[in-house]
Amino acid sequence: MRRQTPDVERIWTVLDLVNWGTEYFERKGVDSPRLTIELMLCDVLDVRRLQLYTDHERPLTKEELSVLRAYVRRRAEREPLQYILGKADFYGLSFTVDPNVLIPRPETEIIVDRAIRLLREVGGLSPRCLDVGTGSGCIPVSIAVHDPTSVWVGIDVHNGALEVARRNAEAHAVGSRVTFTTMDFLADLPSGTFDLITMNPPYIPLVEIHELEPEVRDHEPLTALTDDLDGFTFYRRFAAAAPKILSPTGTAFLEIGYGQSTEILALMTAGGLLCTIIEDLAGIPRVAKISWGSVTKS
Numbered sequence: 001m002r003r004q005t006p007d008v009e010r011i012w013t014v015l016d017l018v019n020w021g022t023e024y025f026e027r028k029g030v031d032s033p034r035l036t037i038e039l040m041l042c043d044v045l046d047v048r049r050l051q052l053y054t055d056h057e058r059p060l061t062k063e064e065l066s067v068l069r070a071y072v073r074r075r076a077e078r079e080p081l082q083y084i085l086g087k088a089d090f091y092g093l094s095f096t097v098d099p100n101v102l103i104p105r106p107e108t109e110i111i112v113d114r115a116i117r118l119l120r121e122v123g124g125l126s127p128r129c130l131d132v133g134t135g136s137g138c139i140p141v142s143i144a145v146h147d148p149t150s151v152w153v154g155i156d157v158h159n160g161a162l163e164v165a166r167r168n169a170e171a172h173a174v175g176s177r178v179t180f181t182t183m184d185f186l187a188d189l190p191s192g193t194f195d196l197i198t199m200n201p202p203y204i205p206l207v208e209i210h211e212l213e214p215e216v217r218d219h220e221p222l223t224a225l226t227d228d229l230d231g232f233t234f235y236r237r238f239a240a241a242a243p244k245i246l247s248p249t250g251t252a253f254l255e256i257g258y259g260q261s262t263e264i265l266a267l268m269t270a271g272g273l274l275c276t277i278i279e280d281l282a283g284i285p286r287v288a289k290i291s292w293g294s295v296t297k298s
Contacts (some may be wrong), residue, residue: 015056021072021181028076036081043085078214086211095168100160101136101202102224106165110278110287111198112142112252118251119147119196120217126151128192130245132185132199133157133234135224136177137165139198143176145258153190158223185278189244195289197245197252201234202227204257231257232254235264235288239271242290252290253278 019188021037030036038049046065060068074084082088082103086097088103091112097103119127127150134154144150156162161179169178176280183190204226209217216225227233238254246252253255256264261277265288268275274293282287 006157007015008233009098013056013233014041014045014052014058014060017054017060017068018056026076028257030075030078031092036075037072039081039085040068044068044071048129048265049117067152079213079219081094082217088136088138090138093138093142093145093172095136095138095141096171097136098164098166099219100158100221101164102220104136106140107280107286108139108200108255109142110280111200111255112146114253114278114287114289115139115143115196115198116118116146119143119150120228125149125194127195128247129153129196130155130190130194131200132197132238133163133201133224134180135161135166135200138272139200141165141172141174143198144169144178145172148177148277150177151180153194154178154180155185156180157182158219158221186233187243188240193245193247195247195250197231197250198236199238199252199253200255203231203255203260204233231260231264232267235260235267238290239267239273242271242273244292246292248292250291252288254290256285259286261288264288 018034018037020043022034025036038052041052042049044064071084075081081104082097083099086096086098088097088104091109095104129140130154131152133142134156137154140152140154154165159182162182164259164280165180170173193276202223202225206226206228209226210269235254255292265275265277268288274291276289277285278287278289
């Protein structure tokens with residue numbers, strides 16, 4: 001017998017849909033199938049996950065089912081859930097996202113965490129900060145929320161991304177301290193030097209793009225994923241530009257890709273920079289901490 005779907009005329013309760021959606025997404029090879037349908041239902045019904053189970057017999061209206069069906073179809077085609085829902089969680093905050101911007105990743109939270117710690121240790125009035133390739137603005141906005149002294153400029157070559165970033169800054173009430181401007185970092189530089197610089201550049205080599213999951217390869221902006229070369233273009237540019245943009249006592253945190261730490265250490269050392277590689281809890285190199293001085297490795 002053909003299994004019923006939410007297209008069939010009948011009463012569908014929350015629990016019916018959780019069970020159906022979990023099985024459906026499992027068959028489609030979607031990661032975290034149960035969580036996926038739960039988050040979709042939370043968005044459609046405007047409730048928290050716990051309420052799905054305290055009110056599991058709640059029937060959905062035709063309008064709610066119609067929205068849910070559209071979500072399910074899009075996810076089955078491997079569109080990222082964050083784009084479908086229009087939001088992503090990052091560092092305990094919710095950020096607006098759309099296909100103009102890279103979806104914030106948990107690994108990038110290392111930059112935010114280290115930057116906040118540094119700002120608190122150093123202190124000072126209104127440190128001048130720069131975020132290169134800001135995308136959704138998740139890095140400067142998150143840091144500004146947790147450090148009320150920092151003043152930020154976020155740059156990106158894409159106006160569509162900057163529109164998203166501005167909405168996120170306003171949504172988190174830091175729009176007066178986090179501003180954004182259109183700029184191609186590879187061709188131009190902001191004026192003056194900065195006390196803190198953050199950057200999550202497109203570091204995936206072009207030859208590896210085909211290996212990515214379809215959610216990433218087919219839906220996220222390629223210019224935020226790859227430099228169309230070997231993945232080191234932005235690091236070379238940073239090393240060359242550091243004398244003009246990194247203050248004598250400044251620090252930069254740059255996210256790095258898998259297997260890139262040795263080359264990045266060499267690039268920064270050649271420019272007279274101190275470079276320390278920061279690993280995640282699994283021991284994977286994730287971030288290069290840059291300042292002026294000699295080289296160290298950890």
